[in-house]
Amino acid sequence: MSTDTGSVSTFPSDRKTLLDASWLEQSLDLVRPGERVVAVEAVDSSRTVAEKIRFSVTVEALDGTRRTHPLCAKGHFDDDMNSLHTEAAFYRYLRPTLPVRAPGAYFTGLDVQARRGLIVMDDIVALGGTIGSAHQPYSLDMCRDTLSQLALLHASTWGDKMPKQEWVAPRVALMVELFPTEMLQELLDDGRGPDLSVQLRDADKLKAAMLRTADKPATCLLHGDTHSGNSYRDAQGRACWFDWQITQRGHWSVDIAYHLGTVLTIEDRRTHEADLLRHYLAELDRHGARAPAFDEAWDAYASGFAWGYFLWTITRISSREVVLLHIPRLGAALTDHDTFGRLGVGDAATCV
Numbered sequence: 001m002s003t004d005t006g007s008v009s010t011f012p013s014d015r016k017t018l019l020d021a022s023w024l025e026q027s028l029d030l031v032r033p034g035e036r037v038v039a040v041e042a043v044d045s046s047r048t049v050a051e052k053i054r055f056s057v058t059v060e061a062l063d064g065t066r067r068t069h070p071l072c073a074k075g076h077f078d079d080d081m082n083s084l085h086t087e088a089a090f091y092r093y094l095r096p097t098l099p100v101r102a103p104g105a106y107f108t109g110l111d112v113q114a115r116r117g118l119i120v121m122d123d124i125v126a127l128g129g130t131i132g133s134a135h136q137p138y139s140l141d142m143c144r145d146t147l148s149q150l151a152l153l154h155a156s157t158w159g160d161k162m163p164k165q166e167w168v169a170p171r172v173a174l175m176v177e178l179f180p181t182e183m184l185q186e187l188l189d190d191g192r193g194p195d196l197s198v199q200l201r202d203a204d205k206l207k208a209a210m211l212r213t214a215d216k217p218a219t220c221l222l223h224g225d226t227h228s229g230n231s232y233r234d235a236q237g238r239a240c241w242f243d244w245q246i247t248q249r250g251h252w253s254v255d256i257a258y259h260l261g262t263v264l265t266i267e268d269r270r271t272h273e274a275d276l277l278r279h280y281l282a283e284l285d286r287h288g289a290r291a292p293a294f295d296e297a298w299d300a301y302a303s304g305f306a307w308g309y310f311l312w313t314i315t316r317i318s319s320r321e322v323v324l325l326h327i328p329r330l331g332a333a334l335t336d337h338d339t340f341g342r343l344g345v346g347d348a349a350t351c352v
Helices: 021-027 085-097 140-156 172-178 181-188 203-214 252-263 266-286 294-302 306-314 320-336
Strands: 002-005 036-047 051-060 066-075 105-111 116-122 220-222 231-233 239-241 248-250
Touching: 021 036, 036 066, 066 105, 085 105, 085 116, 140 220, 140 231, 140 239, 140 252, 140 266, 172 203, 172 306, 181 203, 181 306, 203 306, 220 252, 248 252, 252 266, 252 294, 252 306, 252 320, 266 294, 266 320, 306 320
Parallel strands: 002 105
Antiparallel strands: 036 051, 051 066, 066 116, 105 116, 220 248, 231 239
16 A cells, blocks of 8 residues: 655554554555554564664464564654655656566655655565675676676666656765765865775865766666665575666666676676676667677776765764775776766866
């Protein structure tokens, strides 16, 4: 079931109501007419920005048989934060129409005015899934599979098929506005990239590179946050994507550069990125999008690393250990490909 509203009171903002059997019985799409929710069992919870509450519901059918569904609710409970409007809108409006593998959602609540959201979806882990980790770089087979899913997402929304809603508007330039140069410089100097070049630790140059990235024409819908922890293998060993909080319209290369720059070791990326890019382009073609020629695609890819690098520069929520894994990988990619040079970021004062 899905709820669009101007009032947050129509979907739970507290844990007690969320786990109430009567609310779940009335609200979840997986409960068919005449069926009852006869048990709700809380499992655990965790929090980064939003809170994830894992629980199970047992549903009794009309013939008395019972089935149990492992679920995960993602939302803000007992706080005033707003971070899930885009992801809830993705599950409400786009997930049913896209062929990309992602968790099933059984309730999406949207408060348009407050930009709040609530999603009740599959519990990936309880269903046998394995979430990716920066501590375990992807194998080449896994990387090909994740790239195939990104190609499917991109091809399904390529060109005139791109969604035009405001909530998937490009975000790159907006993110530059949200972080004053002084704040960004403090983050670059906080020890997350001590071995990077002076150029890569220059906030003005990074902001200039971001603005040049924002000028890339939008080609399709992007996942937007394609690091190693946002994909998973399902129980059948297939790559899937989740955490759609910053999905947006943008240039395909931003998703691909960010992905290959974080999920592989530096050595594996250097050795295999050209072949992996060819695989992605072939998958685009296979799914009906007209992929660019390799030389054009390579230049776009090589100039696409600033977005991922910026996101891991500004993050203060993820584990510091993960930051210290991703920043060197992305920094090496930026250096190897002279991304700032390709974007025309010389004298930053003339580029911002």
